Amino acid sequence: MAVLPIVEVPDPRLRLISKPVEQVTDQTRAFVQDMIDTMYAANGIGLAAIQVGVDRRILVIDLQDEKDEDDKPIKAPHAYINPEILSVSEDLSSYNEGCLSIPEQYADVARPASCRVRWLDEHGEGHEEELTGLLSTCMQHEIDHLNGVLFIDHISRLKRDMVMKKLAKLRR
Ligand code: NI
Numbered sequence: 001m002a003v004l005p006i007v008e009v010p011d012p013r014l015r016l017i018s019k020p021v022e023q024v025t026d027q028t029r030a031f032v033q034d035m036i037d038t039m040y041a042a043n044g045i046g047l048a049a050i051q052v053g054v055d056r057r058i059l060v061i062d063l064q065d066e067k068d069e070d071d072k073p074i075k076a077p078h079a080y081i082n083p084e085i086l087s088v089s090e091d092l093s094s095y096n097e098g099c100l101s102i103p104e105q106y107a108d109v110a111r112p113a114s115c116r117v118r119w120l121d122e123h124g125e126g127h128e129e130e131l132t133g134l135l136s137t138c139m140q141h142e143i144d145h146l147n148g149v150l151f152i153d154h155i156s157r158l159k160r161d162m163v164m165k166k167l168a169k170l171r172r
Helices: 026-041 133-146 157-171
Strands: 046-048 058-061 078-088 092-099 102-112 115-120 126-131
Touching: 026 046, 026 058, 026 078, 046 133, 058 133, 078 133, 092 133, 102 133, 102 157, 115 133, 126 133
Parallel strands: none
Antiparallel strands: 046 058, 058 078, 078 115, 092 102, 115 126
């Protein structure tokens, strides 16, 4: 178990295009576990490798939307290696997004409501699924990270400036 430091804006690494994973190995799996530990420690629902400074096409997501009898979220982390969006729906849905690399800032972002995605899991097995709801939104947000894109790139300049101002204030 290792909780890794999270890269925050305006770190230029967040603008890198991450490279594909050529082979899923024990080393990949150990890194995926560290990413999952880091995501939980930061109370996030998704994390891209570049957010811990590694420019590889790896994501972890756990929406933590299922609760046990004591109302504690049931942990069900998933790893997505070399994820690719194959198609997106025409209809959009808007969600109040946040990002561990832009701490405590949120903005409504409109994205395709559903998307078809292909990826490898942590055992190197291929999957393809149509994603909807929050998982669709989260997946598109995380794949954006692999392409150097942040959620604030999807909002107006005015709103982006507001987010960055609030963040500067928070850091003071
Ligand atoms: Ni993010």
